[in-house]
Amino acid sequence: MSISRREFGMSVLAAGVVAAGFGIQRASAAAKYRLRYGTAFPNSHPGAKRIMEAAEAIKKTTDGLVELQVYPSSQLGGEADMFSQTRSGALDFMSTSGVNQTVVPVGGINAVAFAFESYDKVWAAMDGDLGNHVRAAFGKAGLHVMPKSLDNGYRNITSSAKPIVTPDDLKGFKIRVPGNPLWVTLFKTLGASPTPIDFGELYAALQTKIVDGEENPLALIQSAKLYEVQKYISLTGHIWDGHYIFANGDKWASLPPDAQKAITEALSQAADLERQDIQHFNEQVSAEMTNSGVTINKVDTKPFRDALRNGGYYSDWKAKFGPEAWALLEKYSGPL
Template sequence: MNISRRTFGMLTAGAAAAGLLSAPGLSRAAAKVKLRYGTAFPASHPGVVRITEAAKAIATRSEGAVELQVYPNSQLGGEADMFTQVRGGALDLMSTSGVNQTVVPVASINAVAFAFPTYDHVWKAMDGELGDHVRKAFLDAGLFVFPKMLDNGYRNITTGAKPITAPQDLNGMKIRVPGNQLWVTLFQTLGAAPTPINFGELYAALQTHVVDGQENPLALIQSSKLYEVQKYIALTGHIWDGHHIFCNNRRWQAIPAEMRTIIQEELTTAAVNERADVKDLNEKAMVDIKATGVEFNKVETAPFREALAKAGFYSKWKESFGAEAWGLLEKDVGTL
């Protein structure tokens, strides 16, 4: 069959175009997944450093098909704002601890005061059955939670005017807490005046005496330079705080399975590495903060636990979280 030169050219061009469209590189480009990850952690915190490393590894392993952009220091809004964005699909991923309690109440069970004596107790529970129970509750609320939590460390109380040595030292003290009912009721029960303030506004609130004190892990106290506007740190270790990493589940399920595997594996690696970083950083932070003149004191926790138990704090939260979740908690940490 005779084909004109013009027709041959058109066929050749069409075949070339078809070949380009099926080329692996262009297919990846056409299917590129762009994800945004928001966090209140400062850029220097291991919870940002390790996730940023994971983003690079994800890009490499996916050959550029997945781009994970990390926004630290509440750049995309306060934690409550970012949580709302993830639920609505405007933001893809975030990590947080407490603000999700209104939607997933059991998500704050790790914050039961003085529940975890050691990190062995923490990871046995949160990487195990209790963590699985919490992750299922997130999924039921439309949020996919990654299997490993980030460590935010044990929380300690800082103050500007006086040290905290016993429960009565908290009477009437305005203390910044996350916008989380468990934190609020904890400090109300101990006689303080808990005041929710976005973390990004905390330094200024302490500097201007909007609040008298706050409570956070040492690594975060150091990385956010809160020690510059506080004089005392009481090593209460009253709450072990961890950040769940989660994604809007509709968004997560829309990502190709192979890419989801890469993302999950790298974020899991990041979380495990971050845990070791935070442990080391907390130990170093105490030395460095002491060198600035801040005074540390170790408190006896039994009086705090006794005050909470007497006021019905534990029984109230057992009822709130439910018998199943509370049973899983006590299975790993003992009777509260």
Template sequence: MPKLSRRAILATGTAALPLFAISAKPSRAADFTLKLANNSPVTHPQTVRQQEAAERIKKATNGTVDIQVFPNNQLGSDTDMLSQLRTGAIDFFTLSGLILSTLVPVAAINGVGFAFKDYDTVWTAMDGKLGAHVRGEIDKRGLVAMDRIWDNGFRQITSSTRPIKAPEDLKGFKIRVPVSPLWTSMFTALGASPISINFAEVYSALQTKIAEGQENPLTLIQIAKLYEVQRYVSMTSHMWDGFWMLANKRGFTALPPDAQAIIAKELNQSALDERADIAKLNESVATDLKTKGLVFEDVDKPAFRDALKKAGFYADWKKKFGDEAWGILESQVGTLS
């Protein structure tokens, strides 16, 4: 069987031979060398589990498919890598739905404020009808999304000035948010004063009091050492975010069908493994942050949801996402608008 690169397949449209015609032979050089990129550190569960998937895929295909993992933005920024994925320079890429929304607007729907009450609700929706709807929209843009989304965690609010327990505690609160309309509109609706700042500048913004607080998953609060410039952690779980495992559609469908099946199976399995990793990590991170002096606060989550409803936040985003997508979301999480 001749060695065919992904680029050769895309250029010629030539169908590859089945992988398992050689399954009984010794392993040899890969016929398909593919690139998988992410924005997570080398030691992050996402990277670890993706590397494990790559190893399983190589073994299951008798070395025919070799997926090389490039973590920690080695191949560029999220925007750069999304562009490379679309052109075929990268074969696979894990990306937040909130960032993917620049290409697929409905991909941000999982970030609607206070929509998901817990992880059971998240996985029911994202492994079910809501996830299927988003994947369908992704497919229309020339990409393939694997069935299982990876966990990036619930986001929590931190503060250096006061604990945030109820919506009224956010009145006039200067909070750093990512450069995204979904975040800005949510915190504005809650009466806060959101400030859009790139993450690289968050620590200094908190240290100099340009912002009183910020919001991120607990793991990132730990990694970025934000506990050094914050006092309180309010367990709002106001937004959930995940990483879609994306593939260049043209390149992926040009692979032999059995290779596609193996890749999808192993990447989806590693997504489930990563979810379990994050769940365990969240428990240990919370304990660690408490020992570093952060004070954890429980919040009145239904009150936040009611405040967003009264402010018209849900009605506005229903119009932006469309009746179909919003109807699917509410069928999973309950009435919002």
């Protein structure tokens, strides 16, 4: 439902009258809240497209009083840079997954390898008690987190020289990972050589063989055209990856309740639609990339899980996350 300017309050008596609904002092009807949102998702990725649609909805709902300016494709820097900018207040909003664990360790708990075997378990956890626990932790670090996260999909391994079929295939394999300890320890435990590289630099790193391969969801492999410089995709589904939508805590607190409500509703709807997009997108992109010459192979994940368990991966991370967070994870994943 559209919010009229009367609902936000009108400055009708004189300059200097405070607009009641938005709590802002404005000299003309053109005054707006201009907020910047940064993301690494490419323009064509549903995670960028749905947020841009949300920006239009916010503008319409608030009758132009709130303008969310969206910058996709890492235009404002890499994910680590944008996350730092959002924490400092230089950027108002951004979405990411991996880099946040360096600030709030429990923020990466969804990325415990092979934790969620289906989307039913993913959304039960992330929209439920586990997600609430993580959002509260970010709140203590000065960040407001939207109630629904975007789906970045299950991550799969790509390579240029050979398909990855067993854990032995990862021995000495130089693989790009985001700057997240969970990713690094996962691949180190499997004998690979994990190398953190910003997503915006990944295509060039693969093209020039700085790394042998990488791991990302199918939608991102397709939308960023990574398949052009990789020959094989192994459907490991080793991590479910989602993007929390962050707002600078002080900026968020400074917005009037009507603005907060409009933004929250639009971004939550965008997340719901984007989740549907990813599922449909994954069904299509496998065929498209196969037709382009990429070989896609299924993987038996049990040997990977066994190698991680025997290598102490799960016990180490249980100790790091602590019993409360781990119990919330296993409430949805089952025993790890």
